Amino acid sequence: MAEYLTLGNYTSYFLLMTVAWLLIDVLGRRKLLVQGSVVLSGSFLLLAVFGGLASNTTKLDVPVLIPGILGTVVLFVATGAFGIGWLATVWLIPTEIYPTTARAQGTAISVIIWGFANFAITFLTPVMFTYLSYMIFLVFAGTNAFAGIWTWLYLPETGGRSFEENQQFFKDAAEAGTWQVRKIVGGEFGVFKYPDPEGRDGEVIDAERVPLLRRMEDQLPSVE
Numbered sequence: 001m002a003e004y005l006t007l008g009n010y011t012s013y014f015l016l017m018t019v020a021w022l023l024i025d026v027l028g029r030r031k032l033l034v035q036g037s038v039v040l041s042g043s044f045l046l047l048a049v050f051g052g053l054a055s056n057t058t059k060l061d062v063p064v065l066i067p068g069i070l071g072t073v074v075l076f077v078a079t080g081a082f083g084i085g086w087l088a089t090v091w092l093i094p095t096e097i098y099p100t101t102a103r104a105q106g107t108a109i110s111v112i113i114w115g116f117a118n119f120a121i122t123f124l125t126p127v128m129f130t131y132l133s134y135m136i137f138l139v140f141a142g143t144n145a146f147a148g149i150w151t152w153l154y155l156p157e158t159g160g161r162s163f164e165e166n167q168q169f170f171k172d173a174a175e176a177g178t179w180q181v182r183k184i185v186g187g188e189f190g191v192f193k194y195p196d197p198e199g200r201d202g203e204v205i206d207a208e209r210v211p212l213l214r215r216m217e218d219q220l221p222s223v224e
Helices: 002-017 020-027 029-055 065-087 089-097 100-154 163-176 185-190
Strands: none
Touching (some): 029 100, 089 100, 163 185
8 A cells, every 4th residue: 555655646746746837937936935835844744743643543542544544645745745846946046046157057066965965865864764753744844944934035036037137136135235035126036027928018028038838817818
C-alpha cells in the first residue's frame, strides 16, 4: 500500500507541477512562492498532528485509518503545492534579477546553493525521521514558513517587468536604504505588473513584458 501511495503521490505531483507554467505569467512569481509556503507550512503542521495521532492510536482510542487517510490526503496537497509554487518558479528568479554582466555567475551560484541544500535535506531527513519521528514535520513547517516570510519581505515581483525595470529595483532599494519590498517605491515591486496584451487604452506594449499565456478574462471576447 505504501508503494502504491508513493507512486500515486509522484504521479499527482507530476501532473500538478505542470500547472505552474500556466500560473507563473498570470499570478506572478512572488504570489506563487508565498502562497506555496503558506500551503506547505499548514500541511506540515497538519501532518505533525496526524502523525502524532497515528503514533498514539492505542492511547487515544482512535482508529489508525482516520489519521492515516487524512495524513495521506494532506501529503498529496503538500507535494502538489511544492510542485506548483516552489519547483519551477525559483529557477526564473536568478535569470530575471541579475544584470547581464553577472547573470551567468549569479545563476551558477544559485544552482550550487540549491545543490548543497538539496544534499543536506536528502542526507538529514532519514536521520531526523529516526530521532524526531513525526515531529520532523514541525521542522519542515518552520523552514517553509521562514522561506515564505523571507520571500514576502525581500523578493521583488519580477513578472511582467522588463529587464531594465527589474534592475531599477536595486537602485530604488539603495536609495531607500532597505531591502524590504513594501518600503521601496510604495511597494510597487510587490505587485505583479500585468500588461494589456492588446494595447487597449493607449498603452504602449513592450513585447518583453507580455506574458506567454494570457489571463482568462483577456481571452474572452469583450461585450460592448
